[in-house]
Amino acid sequence: MTQATTQTExxxxxxxxxxxxxxxxxxxxxxxxxxxxxxxxxxxxxRIVKLPCTGRIDPLFILKAYEGGADAVLVSGCHPGDxxxxxxxxxxxxxxxxxxxxxxxxxxxxxxxxxxxVSAAEGxxxxxxxxxxxAQVKAAGPFKHNPARRQAx
Amino acid sequence: xxxxxxxxxxxxxxxxxAAGYRVIAPCQRGDQVHLECYQAGKTLxxxxxxxxxxxxxxxxxxxxxxxxxxxxxxxETVPVAPQAGKTVLLAVRPCDAAALAxxxxxxxxxxxxxxxxxxxxxxxxVALACTAADDQCFCxxxxxxxxxxxxxxxxxxxxxxxxxxxxxxxxxKGQAIAAAGQAVLTEGQAQADPPAQVAxxxxxxxxxxxxxxxxxxxxxxxxxxxxxxxxACAYTCPTCHCFDIxxxxxxxxxxxxxxxxxxxxxxxxxxxxxxxPRHDQASRWRQRVxxxxxxFPERFEMLACxxxxxxxxxxxxxxxxxxxxxxxxxxxxxxxx
Amino acid sequence: MVANINxxxxxxxxxxxxxxxxxxxxxxxxxxxxxxxxxTQADQVGCLAYDSACTQNLAAYLRKGEVRSRMxxxxxxxxxxxxxxxxxxxxxxxxxxxxxxxxxxxxxxHGVLDLAGTAKLLNEQYARIAPDSSLMEQxxxxxxxxxxxxxxxxxxxxxxxxxxxACRAACPGCFCERCIVEMNTPQWISTAAESxxxxxxxxxxxxxxxxxxxxxGACQDACPQGIPLMLLNHFIAREVExxxxxxxxxxxxxxxxxxxxxxxDKQEYIR
Numbered sequence: 189m190t191q192a193t194t195q196t197e198x199x200x201x202x203x204x205x206x207x208x209x210x211x212x213x214x215x216x217x218x219x220x221x222x223x224x225x226x227x228x229x230x231x232x233x234x235r236i237v238k239l240p241c242t243g244r245i246d247p248l249f250i251l252k253a254y255e256g257g258a259d260a261v262l263v264s265g266c267h268p269g270d271x272x273x274x275x276x277x278x279x280x281x282x283x284x285x286x287x288x289x290x291x292x293x294x295x296x297x298x299x300x301x302x303x304x305x306v307s308a309a310e311g312x313x314x315x316x317x318x319x320x321x322x323a324q325v326k327a328a329g330p331f332k333h334n335p336a337r338r339q340a341x
Numbered sequence: 342x343x344x345x346x347x348x349x350x351x352x353x354x355x356x357x358x359a360a361g362y363r364v365i366a367p368c369q370r371g372d373q374v375h376l377e378c379y380q381a382g383k384t385l386x387x388x389x390x391x392x393x394x395x396x397x398x399x400x401x402x403x404x405x406x407x408x409x410x411x412x413x414x415x416x417e418t419v420p421v422a423p424q425a426g427k428t429v430l431l432a433v434r435p436c437d438a439a440a441l442a443x444x445x446x447x448x449x450x451x452x453x454x455x456x457x458x459x460x461x462x463x464x465x466x467v468a469l470a471c472t473a474a475d476d477q478c479f480c481x482x483x484x485x486x487x488x489x490x491x492x493x494x495x496x497x498x499x500x501x502x503x504x505x506x507x508x509x510x511x512x513x514k515g516q517a518i519a520a521a522g523q524a525v526l527t528e529g530q531a532q533a534d535p536p537a538q539v540a541x542x543x544x545x546x547x548x549x550x551x552x553x554x555x556x557x558x559x560x561x562x563x564x565x566x567x568x569x570x571x572x573a574c575a576y577t578c579p580t581c582h583c584f585d586i587x588x589x590x591x592x593x594x595x596x597x598x599x600x601x602x603x604x605x606x607x608x609x610x611x612x613x614x615x616x617x618p619r620h621d622q623a624s625r626w627r628q629r630v631x632x633x634x635x636x637f638p639e640r641f642e643m644l645a646c647x648x649x650x651x652x653x654x655x656x657x658x659x660x661x662x663x664x665x666x667x668x669x670x671x672x673x674x675x676x677x678x
Numbered sequence: 679m680v681a682n683i684n685x686x687x688x689x690x691x692x693x694x695x696x697x698x699x700x701x702x703x704x705x706x707x708x709x710x711x712x713x714x715x716x717x718t719q720a721d722q723v724g725c726l727a728y729d730s731a732c733t734q735n736l737a738a739y740l741r742k743g744e745v746r747s748r749m750x751x752x753x754x755x756x757x758x759x760x761x762x763x764x765x766x767x768x769x770x771x772x773x774x775x776x777x778x779x780x781x782x783x784x785x786x787x788h789g790v791l792d793l794a795g796t797a798k799l800l801n802e803q804y805a806r807i808a809p810d811s812s813l814m815e816q817x818x819x820x821x822x823x824x825x826x827x828x829x830x831x832x833x834x835x836x837x838x839x840x841x842x843x844a845c846r847a848a849c850p851g852c853f854c855e856r857c858i859v860e861m862n863t864p865q866w867i868s869t870a871a872e873s874x875x876x877x878x879x880x881x882x883x884x885x886x887x888x889x890x891x892x893x894x895g896a897c898q899d900a901c902p903q904g905i906p907l908m909l910l911n912h913f914i915a916r917e918v919e920x921x922x923x924x925x926x927x928x929x930x931x932x933x934x935x936x937x938x939x940x941x942x943d944k945q946e947y948i949r
Contacts (some may be wrong), residue, residue: 278939295829304949335829341596373904403870476709571847576840655902659713
């Protein structure tokens with residue numbers, strides 16, 4: 189990861205952002221799958237990490253992604269009321285509300301952390317979301333002042 | 342004799358920096374004083390005992406001691422040399438300088454520690470004799486003194502009522518400091534101020550004697566009741582030297598690190614299987630006291646405590662070696678096992 | 679020293695004499711310091727002291743086995759410590775009958791209370807404890823910075839952290855038997871006292887206080903390195919109150935803020 193990061197920084201000209209997405213198994217991952225089987229084209233900059241539920245996404249995962257040099261993080265799951273486990277997304281939402289404010293205070297600006305609800309039927313929404321997030325991060329450039337970044341030993 | 346105006350300590354630090362030294366000196370940081378690398382603009386404070394000890398410069402809190410790379414199924418180690426630049430510990434207290442003896446001993450005992458020794462060899466110690474002590478100081482109870490020159494290459498003695506310092510060089514390394522700082526030093530006469538009065542707090546021999554048979558004493562439970570198990574005392578202690586080895590790696594490369602660790606933590610002795618031989622804070626505090634006053638003297642014929650008083654000064658829960666040792670001495674006198 | 683210190687001492691002596699408690703957790707004077715006192719005999723109560731310099735949160739001892747084994751016990755508690763006791767009750771760490779409160783504030787001693795009585799006193803007398811105004815000013819300054827400046831500000835603040843975890847030890851809310859920073863298979867938070875490990879530690883420590891921190895200040899007081907932890911704690915408490923209308927440590931039956939939910943929780947930032 190460290191080597192890849194160095195590459196993106198030296199190529200700031202044609203900057204290709206690295207975005208980590210934490211998604212739930214039942215909705216957003218299925219939505220991404222639908223985007224694929226529907227042959228929708230979308231930006232290739234997102235690395236998807238699939239988890240059983242957004243309720244399983246510990247805020248540490250988000251920090252870990254930044255630590256490894258992610259330019260942005262996306263977290264996505266089932267719409268409210270649709271959680272496969274009834275309330276995992278409601279629990280997650282409370283955590284995100286506070287954690288994103290804390291990260292903002294610590295120097296992670298808005299355009300580095302995204303949240304969304306994407307259902308299994310929303311292949312198009314997933315593709316549009318990824319394209320939009322990628323465009324925003326491309327415009328913002330490499331995350332140079334990333335406070336969580338693993339130090340160069 | 343060589344003297345330095347009290348207001349020119351920062352100028353000396355600047356001169357030594359210009360001469361290529363990394364200058365570790367007591368710098369103002371917020372409302373505290375930390376021993377840290379001097380940079381232009383920092384205010385030096387010789388009047389306060391810094392929060393951290395001088396060991397940080399010789400035994401950093403985290404240090405890379407190894408590197409490795411992966412390439413497919415190939416694995417290769419990359420040699421790492423200690424990053425030890427020429428360093429001066431400027432205006433450190435005699436209790437910090439005294440701590441170099443136990444550190445030298447333990448890092449050269451069964452194994453010569455390449456990293457510690459590289460830092461040690463590159464370091465010059467300019468001690469600052471104490472003319473004032475606070476109610477936590479107890480160097481005189483553990484064989485030190487406020488104007489001791491043990492392990493120092495040079496010593497700054499406050500003189501003429503604190504207006505200036507007398508710089509005495511004791512070794513070749515100390516001579517080099519005097520030479521490098523020549524521009525800010527003056528040749529003249531000054532009257533050294535009397536050293537601080539540090540009243541004895543306890544008899545360390547009595548503590549060592551009691552500890553010999555004190556391993557199973559129920560007293561440890563009472564003595565350690567207030568301890569909440571953080572590492573603040575160990576991390577600011579000039580002699581504590583325990584560490585943990587950790588690897589931090591990505592898919593392609595990694596480093597092996599030596600990080601500070603402390604016997605006060607529950608995790609310190611916890612086995613992989615879940616058993617913890619030091620299962621409560623009493624056994625961890627016993628280890629802390631025994632290490633300093635029983636095991637260390639047995640192995641190296643010296644105490645692993647220099648009486649700096651940092652543990653008592655910073656612990657909000659009041660766990661200080663000074664107070665605990667006084668209680669042990671009283672227990673010993675009262676015949677409590 | 680508060681004027682009616684004798685009343686604290688005699689209340690403590692009475693509790694011990696009557697066998698209602700086995701231990702009184704209080705403060706004593708040691709030179710210029712105030713340090714915890716563990717009083718088990720009525721004839722030792724003379725050492726008990728209280729004034730505004732008694733800043734440790736003694737409720738932190740309620741997680742320590744050697745102290746828990748001496749329950750029922752009494753704690754000398756200022757309003758913030760009482761709030762910690764409410765939090766510990768809500769989180770099932772203590773129960774009525776285990777802890778008696780010797781209620782104090784800067785004016786003096788306010789009587790011997792059970793946990794229910796403490797809840798009543800807190801909500802009647804100390805429903806609003808104003809945060810330090812300089813804290814709010816500093817926070818406003820940080821929030822006015824650019825993200826780059828904020829990042830640089832915190833990296834400077836966290837730089838001296840040696841990871842001694844004195845902040846964790848001083849906090850009554852940090853009662854986990856195994857802290858997240860001790861999760862080492864794999865090591866989630868780097869234990870190296872370097873930038874990324876320090877950042878992750880301080881972020882997660884602050885986040886784990888969401889809906890829980892009572893802003894007693896014990897962590898910041900305990901930090902040997904002078905790291906301004908209360909800036910993070912106060913920020914989190916403020917956000918929790920804004921977003922979820924919750925104030926920590928007032929309701930001994932409260933559901934945890936993080937760990938419960940409402941269908942209509944705000945979500946304007948989620949696309």
